[in-house]
Amino acid sequence: MSLLLGASILQPAGPAARSIASLWPWLLWASVVAVVVVVVLMAVSMRRRGRLDDPVDSTEPRWGVGFIIIAGVAVPFVVLAATYVMSLVEMRELASGGDGAETTIEVIGRTWWWEVRYPNGATTANEIHIPAGEPVMLELTSADVIHSFWVPELQVKVDQIPGRTSELWIEADQPGQYRGQCAEYCGLQHANMIVQVVAEEPEEFERWLDEQARPAADPEGLAAEGRDVFMSTTCVGCHTIGGTEAQGDLGPDLTHLASRDTLAAGVMDNTAGNLAQLVTDPQSVKPGMIMPPTQLPDEQTEALVAYLMELE
Numbered sequence: 001m002s003l004l005l006g007a008s009i010l011q012p013a014g015p016a017a018r019s020i021a022s023l024w025p026w027l028l029w030a031s032v033v034a035v036v037v038v039v040v041l042m043a044v045s046m047r048r049r050g051r052l053d054d055p056v057d058s059t060e061p062r063w064g065v066g067f068i069i070i071a072g073v074a075v076p077f078v079v080l081a082a083t084y085v086m087s088l089v090e091m092r093e094l095a096s097g098g099d100g101a102e103t104t105i106e107v108i109g110r111t112w113w114w115e116v117r118y119p120n121g122a123t124t125a126n127e128i129h130i131p132a133g134e135p136v137m138l139e140l141t142s143a144d145v146i147h148s149f150w151v152p153e154l155q156v157k158v159d160q161i162p163g164r165t166s167e168l169w170i171e172a173d174q175p176g177q178y179r180g181q182c183a184e185y186c187g188l189q190h191a192n193m194i195v196q197v198v199a200e201e202p203e204e205f206e207r208w209l210d211e212q213a214r215p216a217a218d219p220e221g222l223a224a225e226g227r228d229v230f231m232s233t234t235c236v237g238c239h240t241i242g243g244t245e246a247q248g249d250l251g252p253d254l255t256h257l258a259s260r261d262t263l264a265a266g267v268m269d270n271t272a273g274n275l276a277q278l279v280t281d282p283q284s285v286k287p288g289m290i291m292p293p294t295q296l297p298d299e300q301t302e303a304l305v306a307y308l309m310e311l312e
Contacts, residue, residue: 098169109147122212125252148184172199194266215243226307
């Protein structure tokens with residue numbers, strides 16, 4: 001499923017999102033009724049409005065103070081009180097829904113991508129894999145500016161503030177992919193700071209997690225030449241590849257880059273051609289990103305891309 005597809009709070013795919021969506025009909029129809037009443041009252045008052053030269057009627061208005069008290073005080077109080085109580089009930093369920101979560105994942109917001117760390121040492125970027133049908137706890141923080149983590153089909157949005165850790169649980173009913181987005185303006189590429197939540201069957205998730213914790217396999221042939229290129233250029237200073245001397249932390253961990261669906265936080269599909277463009281001219285892909293261009297002879301670029309595409 002492409003990350004370019006939209007996500008909606010009206011299409012809940014988990015218990016938390018369903019709890020939030022349950023408030024929608026009440027708020028919608030309460031608003032509709034309020035608008036209809038106001039429009040009707042305005043229409044009636046305009047219809048009965050006399051001409052300027054009509055004598056002033058000093059008699060008591062038909063509705064008077066009683067109408068004002070009922071329509072202006074009592075009814076709004078009941079509506080707002082009901083909304084408040086319903087919100088408290090839903091907030092209580094949201095607060096306790098993650099109790100018993102067996103998996104805790106650390107999600108760090110960066111400009112403009114997401115770093116995802118698992119308890120077994122696995123680290124990935126812009127993709128959060130979770131077991132379907134089970135609650136998962138997320139520990140959210142930021143490495144630079146304020147970001148906001150939001151996956152509309154699964155949960156509410158929560159701000160990620162530098163130096164502060166917030167907790168949020170998510171759960172998906174069925175295996176699938178769910179688009180998330182930074183919901184707090186964080187700079188030039190805010191709109192292209194996309195995260196993908198991938199829900200898998202528990203057994204498949206455990207296999208994926210074990211594979212992601214392994215170091216990169218030793219390459220052969222052209223890919224081996226590409227590893228030498230990687231280690232001799234600026235790439236090695238910004239990225240980590242498990243099992244090698246590359247231990248940079250400015251950019252995403254690339255140990256299993258080829259297993260990811262997209263590049264540059266959801267901007268493009270993960271293909272050899274797109275990867276070559278990202279390496280040689282990152283500003284054409286995502287203007288403003290801190291990644292510098294890597295200008296190499298064509299044969300070295302081909303070898304480097306071959307190596308990175310083998311990191312599964």
